[in-house]
Amino acid sequence: MSEAASTRVALAKNTTSRKTTRRHPTSGTGTKALLPSLAPLLHEWVPRQRWFAGKGRPVTGFSLVAATEILPLDATATGPGLLHLLVRVHQPGSGQAHPQGDCYQLLLGVRTALPQRLAGARIGQVTEGPLAGRTLYEGLHDPRVADLLLERFRNPGSLGPLHFDRAEPIPPGLTPRVLDAEQSNSSLVFGDAFILKIFRRVFPGTNPDLELPLALGREGCGRVPAPVAWFEAATGPEPLTLGVLQPFLRGARDGWQLALAALAAGRDFLPEAHALGRATAEVHTALAAALPTPPLAHDRTRHLVAGMVERLEAAAQAVPALVPYVPGLRTAFDAVAALGGTGRGWDAQRVHGDLHLGQTLCGEDGFWSLIDFEGEPARPLPERRSPQPTVRDVAGMLRSFDYAARSHHPWNPEWAARCRTAYCEGYARAAGSDPRGEPELLRAHETDKAVYEVLYEARHRPDWLPVPMAAIQRLAAAPA
Ligand SMILES: Nc1ncnc2c1ncn2[C@@H]1O[C@H](COP(=O)(O)OP(=O)(O)O)[C@@H](O)[C@H]1O
Numbered sequence: 001m002s003e004a005a006s007t008r009v010a011l012a013k014n015t016t017s018r019k020t021t022r023r024h025p026t027s028g029t030g031t032k033a034l035l036p037s038l039a040p041l042l043h044e045w046v047p048r049q050r051w052f053a054g055k056g057r058p059v060t061g062f063s064l065v066a067a068t069e070i071l072p073l074d075a076t077a078t079g080p081g082l083l084h085l086l087v088r089v090h091q092p093g094s095g096q097a098h099p100q101g102d103c104y105q106l107l108l109g110v111r112t113a114l115p116q117r118l119a120g121a122r123i124g125q126v127t128e129g130p131l132a133g134r135t136l137y138e139g140l141h142d143p144r145v146a147d148l149l150l151e152r153f154r155n156p157g158s159l160g161p162l163h164f165d166r167a168e169p170i171p172p173g174l175t176p177r178v179l180d181a182e183q184s185n186s187s188l189v190f191g192d193a194f195i196l197k198i199f200r201r202v203f204p205g206t207n208p209d210l211e212l213p214l215a216l217g218r219e220g221c222g223r224v225p226a227p228v229a230w231f232e233a234a235t236g237p238e239p240l241t242l243g244v245l246q247p248f249l250r251g252a253r254d255g256w257q258l259a260l261a262a263l264a265a266g267r268d269f270l271p272e273a274h275a276l277g278r279a280t281a282e283v284h285t286a287l288a289a290a291l292p293t294p295p296l297a298h299d300r301t302r303h304l305v306a307g308m309v310e311r312l313e314a315a316a317q318a319v320p321a322l323v324p325y326v327p328g329l330r331t332a333f334d335a336v337a338a339l340g341g342t343g344r345g346w347d348a349q350r351v352h353g354d355l356h357l358g359q360t361l362c363g364e365d366g367f368w369s370l371i372d373f374e375g376e377p378a379r380p381l382p383e384r385r386s387p388q389p390t391v392r393d394v395a396g397m398l399r400s401f402d403y404a405a406r407s408h409h410p411w412n413p414e415w416a417a418r419c420r421t422a423y424c425e426g427y428a429r430a431a432g433s434d435p436r437g438e439p440e441l442l443r444a445h446e447t448d449k450a451v452y453e454v455l456y457e458a459r460h461r462p463d464w465l466p467v468p469m470a471a472i473q474r475l476a477a478a479p480a
C-alpha cells in the first residue's frame, strides 16, 4: 500500500522527521503535522490497548497513512474535535502486509477540557504543536462522536479518503453506548438496534467481515446479521475496510457464556451443540453457493500443509514450551500431506475462519447466529480470504468445547466429548456429510488451531496458556 502521507515520527531516537505530505481535502491546516505532537501520547497509549496486535515488541515510531478531520479541531469550537487517523505503527520484525508495521485506525477526540464522564477515555494532554494544552481522548466513548458517525452512515458519501455506504435507511436519534467486551476491535451499540464494529488493525482489501455477511445476505442466509452500512478508506489501490454497521441481536447471549453457565449448573450442552452444528453447516452451504469453491488439488494440499508446518515452527520459536511436542504434532500434518500425495483431493470454499463459541449468538427464541467473519486476526488477509476445507471451522468449534470444559473446575472432559459428538451430528444432519469422515484433515486442523491458540494466549492472556497446552499434549500423543 502506498502511504497517503509520509509524516514519520522516530520514537527510538526521540526525533521527528517530516517529509513532504500530499494535500488532502479534509486534512485542514496542519492536520498531518499534528502527528509528531501526538506521537508521545500514542506511544504510551496504543500498546496498552486490547486491540493492539503487536504486544511484546517495542514500538519504534509512527507514520501517517491518512488523517481526516471529521469534526473541526478549531480551539474556539465549544464541542469536541474528532480526528480520524490511519497510522502505521513501526515495530521491528513485524508487518503482516507491510515490512515496517501494521496500520491501525484511531478515532481521537480533542477537547479543551475533558468532562468527568469521559475521564476513563483520557489519553493525555498534548504538550506541543497546534493542539498544545488540549486533551486527547478515545473518541468512541463520546456520545457526540458516536452520534456523528451514525449521521455519516445515514447520509453516505465521501469525506476525504473516507467513504460511507449503506444498504438501507437508518433511523435517526439512536442512543449510542460502547460495548464493554474483550475484543480485537471496538464496537458501539446504537439504541439496541444496530452495532457498529470499528476495525482497529486494517489491511488493504475488503475485510471478510464485510464481504462474507454481504454475500450471505444476498444468498438469503438468515444465520448472519447482514451489513446495513459500512465505511472504507481509499489510500491505495485497494480499499481498507474500516467499519461495519449491522442489526444488533437484542437479548442474545453468546455460546461461550451459555456453555459456561451449563457447566456451572452441571448440565450438558447437547441440544445447543447440535443446533450450533446445524447453524455452521447452513452457513457453509450458503457460502459455497455464493462464492467460488475451487477443489483442493495436490499442489494446494501441499500449500495448506506447508502453512500449518510454518505456523507450528513460528509458534515453537515464540513459545518454547511447544518445542518438545513439535515432532508429535507434525505427524498430523504429515498424514494429510501423505494423503494428498496419493492424489486425494478435498473440497474448499470460503469459511468463517475463526469459529469458536464466542462467535455464536443465541437469540431469545433459541435461534443461533454466527458473527465475526474476520478470520484469525494474526493471519495475512489474502490467506484469510482464500478458500479452505470446511473442517477448519468445525475444528475451531471442537476446540472451543474443550476450552469451555477446561476453564471449569473440576475439569470434565466427557462434557466436551459429548458436545463435540452432538456438534458433528448436527452438522452432518444439515450438511449431508459428517466432518468426522475426514479424520486426518480434521486432526490436522485441530492441531493447527491449538497451535494458533498457544500463540494467541501467550501474547494476549498468558494465564490461559495451560488450556491450549493441554490439547497440544493430547494431539501430539495421538496416533497418526
Ligand atoms: N449483531 C450482534 N448483535 C448482538 N451482539 C453482537 C453482534 N455482533 C457482535 N456482538 C457482540 O459484540 C462482541 C464482539 O463482536 P465481534 O464481532 O466478535 O468483535 P471482535 O472482532 O472485536 O471480537 C460479541 O462477542 C458479541 O457479544
Ligand SMILES: O=P(O)(O)O[C@H]1O[C@H](CO)[C@@H](O[C@H]2O[C@H](CO)[C@@H](O)[C@H](O)[C@H]2O)[C@H](O)[C@H]1O
Pocket: 182, 183, 184, 256, 354, 356, 357, 358, 372, 376, 377, 396, 399, 400, 401, 403, 404, 453, 456
Ligand atoms: O473473538 P476474537 O476474534 O477476538 O478471537 C480471538 O480471541 C478469542 C478469545 O477471546 C480466541 O478464542 C479462544 O478462547 C475462547 C475462550 O475465550 C475459546 O472459546 C476459543 O475456542 C479459543 O480459540 C480466538 O482464538 C482469538 O482469535
